[in-house]
Amino acid sequence: MAKHPLQMTINGKPVDAVDIPDDLPMIDYLHEYNNLTGSRLGCGQGICHACVVIVDNPDGTSEEVRTCITGAHYFAGKKIRTIEGHAKRDEQGVVTELNPIQLRFVDEFAFQCSYCAPGFVNAATVLVEKLQRQPVAKSQLEQVIEDSLGHHICRCTGYVRYYSATRNVLSDLGLVKEG
Amino acid sequence: MKHLLTRITLAVGLAAPLLQAQADDQVERGEYLTRAADCMACHTAPGGAPFAGGLAIESPFGIIYGTNITQSKEHGIGLYTDDEFFAALTEGKRRDGANLYPAMPYTSYHLMPREDSDAIHAYLKTVAPIERDAPETSLSFPFNVRLGLTAWNLMYADDLQLKPAEDKSEAWQRGQYMVEVMGHCGECHTPRSATGAMEVDKHLSGGLLNGYLSPSLLADDLANRGWNHQDLSTFLKHGMSSQGTMFNEMYPVFHNSTQFLDDKDLAAMATYLLGDTPPAAKVVETRTLDDLNDSAKRGHQQYLNVCAGCHAPEGEGKPHIAVAMRGNTTVRLDDPRNLLRVIEDGIDEQQFSGFERMQPMPGFADKLDQTQLTDLLNYLRQRWGGQTGELAVSDVQKLQADKSDTHSKAD
Ligand code: FES
Ligand code: FES
Numbered sequence: 001m002a003k004h005p006l007q008m009t010i011n012g013k014p015v016d017a018v019d020i021p022d023d024l025p026m027i028d029y030l031h032e033y034n035n036l037t038g039s040r041l042g043c044g045q046g047i048c049h050a051c052v053v054i055v056d057n058p059d060g061t062s063e064e065v066r067t068c069i070t071g072a073h074y075f076a077g078k079k080i081r082t083i084e085g086h087a088k089r090d091e092q093g094v095v096t097e098l099n100p101i102q103l104r105f106v107d108e109f110a111f112q113c114s115y116c117a118p119g120f121v122n123a124a125t126v127l128v129e130k131l132q133r134q135p136v137a138k139s140q141l142e143q144v145i146e147d148s149l150g151h152h153i154c155r156c157t158g159y160v161r162y163y164s165a166t167r168n169v170l171s172d173l174g175l176v177k178e179g
Numbered sequence: 180m181k182h183l184l185t186r187i188t189l190a191v192g193l194a195a196p197l198l199q200a201q202a203d204d205q206v207e208r209g210e211y212l213t214r215a216a217d218c219m220a221c222h223t224a225p226g227g228a229p230f231a232g233g234l235a236i237e238s239p240f241g242i243i244y245g246t247n248i249t250q251s252k253e254h255g256i257g258l259y260t261d262d263e264f265f266a267a268l269t270e271g272k273r274r275d276g277a278n279l280y281p282a283m284p285y286t287s288y289h290l291m292p293r294e295d296s297d298a299i300h301a302y303l304k305t306v307a308p309i310e311r312d313a314p315e316t317s318l319s320f321p322f323n324v325r326l327g328l329t330a331w332n333l334m335y336a337d338d339l340q341l342k343p344a345e346d347k348s349e350a351w352q353r354g355q356y357m358v359e360v361m362g363h364c365g366e367c368h369t370p371r372s373a374t375g376a377m378e379v380d381k382h383l384s385g386g387l388l389n390g391y392l393s394p395s396l397l398a399d400d401l402a403n404r405g406w407n408h409q410d411l412s413t414f415l416k417h418g419m420s421s422q423g424t425m426f427n428e429m430y431p432v433f434h435n436s437t438q439f440l441d442d443k444d445l446a447a448m449a450t451y452l453l454g455d456t457p458p459a460a461k462v463v464e465t466r467t468l469d470d471l472n473d474s475a476k477r478g479h480q481q482y483l484n485v486c487a488g489c490h491a492p493e494g495e496g497k498p499h500i501a502v503a504m505r506g507n508t509t510v511r512l513d514d515p516r517n518l519l520r521v522i523e524d525g526i527d528e529q530q531f532s533g534f535e536r537m538q539p540m541p542g543f544a545d546k547l548d549q550t551q552l553t554d555l556l557n558y559l560r561q562r563w564g565g566q567t568g569e570l571a572v573s574d575v576q577k578l579q580a581d582k583s584d585t586h587s588k589a590d
Contacts, residue, residue, distance in 0.1 A: 001492075023483045023492045045500050045538055046489060069488025073480060 008075045010034065011085030026067035026075060027051050030082060038083035038118050044068045048153040050119040054081040054126060062129045064122055083118035086125065101125055101169050108165040112156035119152050124166050131170060137179035141167060202301070209302030212295050215361040215444070217436035218303075221245035221282065224313075230306050231255075232313030236282050237389060240375070241318035243282045251308040264300040265293055271332060278328035280316065281336075286377060287363035289337050290356075335376035339365065347455060350443075354451025357444050358396075362436070367393040367428065383452075390582050391427050392516045394508070402458040404511045410460075411449040415440065418531040422508040426526050427517075438532055463565035465494070465505060471561050472569050478558025481551050485543060494563050500538050510564040515556050519578050522552065549575050 003019035006029075020029060030036040030053070042050035046069040055065050056079040065074075088097040098106065101124045111117045127148040136144050145163050154162065170176050197205060213219070222245045224233030232247035249255040256264065259274055266272040271285035279285065288296075341359060344352045358364050369377045370386050385395035394400070401411070405422055414420040418433035425433040437445070468479060483492065489501035496503030504510055509517050525542030547555065553575045560566035 022480060023487060025488060045497075046541070047538060069485075071480075071484040071487065074484035 004073065006073055006076055008077060009079040010036070011081055020072055022071075022073060024072045026053070026065075026070050026072045029072035030067060036082050036084050039067055040115055040118055041068055042115065042119075042153070048116070048119070049123070049151055050116050050153070052119050052122050054122050055079070056081065061133075062126050064119075064126055081122070081125075083121055086121060099125075100172060101128065101166075104165040104169040104172070105162070108161050108168070110157065110161040110165045111154070115156075116152060116154040120149065120154070120162050123149050123152055124169065127166070128170065128173060128175065131175035132173075135175045135177045136170075138176050139179060141170065141176055145170075205298050205301045206305055207302075209298035209300070211439070212299050212361065213302050214436050214439040215357060216288070216291075216299065217362065217432060218248065218299070219435040220431050222248045223435075228307075228309045228311075230303065231309035231311055233311075235314075238282065238318075238375075241316070243280050243316045243318070244314045245282075247309060247311065247313045248303060249306050249309045250304060251310050254310060254312045255308060256303070257308060259300070261297050261300055264303075265296045268296050268299070271328070271336065278325045278332065280318075280325075280328070281331070281375065284363040284366045286336055286339055287360055287366055290339070290341060290360045331374065331376070335374070338377060338379045339382070348450065350447040350450040351455050352451075353444065354447035354449070357440070357448050358451050362448070364396060368396045388428055391520055392512070392514055393428070394512055394517070396452055398452060398454045399458055401453060402460050404508045405460050405463065405506055406453070406508070407460040408446070408449045408453055408457055411452060412442070412445040415445045415448060416442070417533070417535070418529075419502070419535065419537075421503070421506055423502045424529055424531070424537055426521070426529065430529065433531070461565070463506065463511060463563065466562055468562075471558065474554045474569055475557040475561045478551075478554035478556070479562075481547065481555040482558050485546065486555075489538070489540070499536050501540065502537065504559060505563045507563065510559050511566075512564075513566070515560065515570060515574070516578055518556055518559060519552065519575060522547070522555065523579075549579070 001021045001023050003021050005017040006020040007017035008015055010030075015034065018033070020033065027039055027041050030039050031041075039053060040050040042048035046066050049064070049066060051068045052064040052066050054062050055075070056062050062081075065080075086099045086102060087095040088099075090096050101121055105111060105117065105121065105124075110120070127145070130148075131144075142163075145166050149159070149162060149166065152162075219229060221234055221236060222230045222232050224231070224235075224245070227233050228249070230248045232245045234245040236243045236245060247255040250257040252258050256267075256274070259267070263272075263274045267274070267279065267283075267285075269285055269289040269291055271279040271281060271283055273279055339359065341355055344355065347355075365377060365383055367386055367388050368383050369379070370381050370384065372378055383396040384400075386393045394404070410420040410422060414422065414425070415433075415437040418425045418430070418438065440448075468476065471479070482490075486504075490496055490504050491501075494504035496505075509521065512518065521540070523542055523544040526537075526540040528539040529537040531537075543552075549572050553570055553572045556570055556575065560570070
C-alpha cells in the first residue's frame with residue numbers, strides 16, 4: 001500500500017507529518033504511531049463506539065468519529081482529541097487532575113472494566129460542549145442524554161450509572177435550565 | 180321437471196359452503212397469495228397491527244394512507260362480500276362504489292383470477308379485526324376528487340396485459356403471473372407519466388420511487404448488472420446475494436413477501452424476468468488503480484478513509500457487516516442516483532433470514548462535500564462497476580437537487 005505524509009493536531013499538539021499507509025485505520029495510527037493507546041478497539045465494526053475520538057470542527061462544534069472504521073488520512077489537517085487529552089498533567093505528563101466528567105464517572109462507579117469508558121467520556125464531552133452552546137431544559141435532559149450516549153455499548157455495568165453521572169455533571173456545570 | 184331439479188341441485192351445489200378441508204386449503208392458499216401480492220406492505224403501519232392500515236405512502240400528489248383491511252365492520256372490510264372484494268382488488272372500487280386511489284395496484288391485480296381473489300379474501304377473514312380507522316388521505320386538487328379517477332381508470336386501469344405465452348415454458352408463465360400480477364413489480368419498476376399512469380411501453384424498464392431508482396428488470400439490463408437465474412432467485416428468497424442486499428423499498432418487500440414464496444415460484448419469477456433463454460450475466464473485472472482517471476484516483480483515498488473499514492480495502496465486503504462492492508448491482512447501475520443516495524442517506528441495520536444481519540451504514544451527506552462524493556462515485560463505478568465514463572461535480576449537484584419523485588408508486 002502506498003504511503004503519504006499525514007499531519008493533524010492531537011490533543012492540542014501538532015503531530016509531525018510522517019509517511020502513513022493510505023489504508024491505515026485511525027485506531028492503529030493512534031496506537032502504533034503515536035503511542036496513544038487509550039482509544040479502545042472493541043468491535044472493530046463501527047458498533048460499540050469504544051474507539052471514538054473527538055473532532056473539533058472549524059465552526060467551533062465538536063463531534064465523535066469512530067476510529068476503527070475511519071482511515072487515518074480522513075483526519076488530515078483536522079484537530080482531534082483522544083481520551084488522553086482530557087485530564088490535566090504536569091510537565092512529566094503525569095495526570096494531576098481529572099476533568100469533571102471523568103471525576104463523576106469515577107465517583108459514581110459508572111464503569112467496571114472500563115473498556116468502554118474512553119468512548120463514554122468522549123461522548124459526554126461532546127454533549128457538554130453542545131449544551132454549552134445551547135443549554136437543555138430539564139424536561140428534555142434524559143432524552144438528550146439517551147440520544148447522545150445511546151449508541152455506546154458497555155458490557156459490564158449497564159448504562160444507568162453512566163447516564164445518571166452524566167446527568168449530574170451536566171447539572172454541576174450549569175447546563176440544565178428549568179423547564 | 181327434471182331440468183328444473185337439475186337446476187335447483189346445481190344452484191344448491193354452487194351455494195353450498197366449502198367443505199372444511201377445502202376451506203382450510205383455501206385459507207392457506209390465500210395466506211400465500213396475500214404474501215405474494217404483498218398486501219401487508221401498504222396496509223400495515225410500521226410497528227402497527229397487521230393489515231390495520233396507516234402506512235403513509237408518499238406520492239407527488241400528497242400522502243396516501245394504506246387502509247384498514249382487517250375484518251372490522253366499521254373501519255375495515257368486514258362487510259365486504261367476495262364480489263365486492265374482487266371489485267376492490269381488480270377494479271379499484273370500494274364497497275360504497277367510490278374509487279380507490281391507484282396506489283392500490285388494481286392496475287396489476289386486474290389480471291387476477293377470481294379464485295385467487297377469493298382465497299385472499301378467505302385468508303383476510305381469519306385476521307383479527309382492528310377497530311381503528313387509518314388516517315384519512317387528503318390529496319391536493321384535482322387528485323382529491325375520487326370521481327375524477329373514473330376517467331383515469333377508463334384510460335389506464337387495464338393498460339397492463341399479460342404477454343403472449345404460447346411458446347413459453349410453464350415456469351415462465353407462472354413467473355409472469357407472480358411478477359406482473361401478484362408481485363405487481365411493474366408498479367415501481369416502470370416509469371410513470373405525469374398523470375401517474377404506468378408507461379406500459381416502457382414496462383419494467385425502471386422507475387423512480389422516493390428519490391431512488393427502481394432499477395430496470397429487463398433481461399438484458401439485469402444480465403448487464405451481473406444477474407443470473409440462480410442469484411436472482413436467491414436474492415428474492417434470502418434478501419441477499421453476491422450482488423448485494425435488498426435495501427430501501429425492497430427491504431420490506433423481502434420481509435413481507437418474497438422470503439415466504441416457495442422455491443418453485445421464485446425460480447419461475449427469475450425465469451420470467453431473465454427469459455427461458457437468459458442472456459449471459461456480464462462479468463466485470465476489477466480495474467487497476469493505474470487505470471482509473473484522476474477523480475477516481477482521488478476517490479480511492481475517500482474510499483479508504485470512510486468505506487474500507489466495513490466494505491474492505493479491496494471491495495470484498497465483510498460477512499454480516501457490509502456487502503461487497505465488487506459485483507454490487509448498485510455500483511454497476513449506469514445511473515449513479517442510487518449509489519449517491521445510499522452514500523448520502525446510509526442504510527439502517529438489516530436483518531435477513533437465518534439470523535443473517537448487516538450492520539447499519541452511516542450516511543455521509545454531511546461528511547463528504549460534492550467533490551469528494553463525485554470522486555468516490557467515480558472510484559466505485561470505475562473500479563468495480565464496469566463504468567468508464569467520468570461524472571462531473573455538476574452531475575452530482577444535479578442529482579442532489581433532483582429530489583423529484585414524479586413517478587412515484589403512490590399516485
Ligand atoms: S471499535 Fe470502533 S465502534 Fe467498536
Ligand atoms: S465497563 Fe466494561 S464494558 Fe463498560
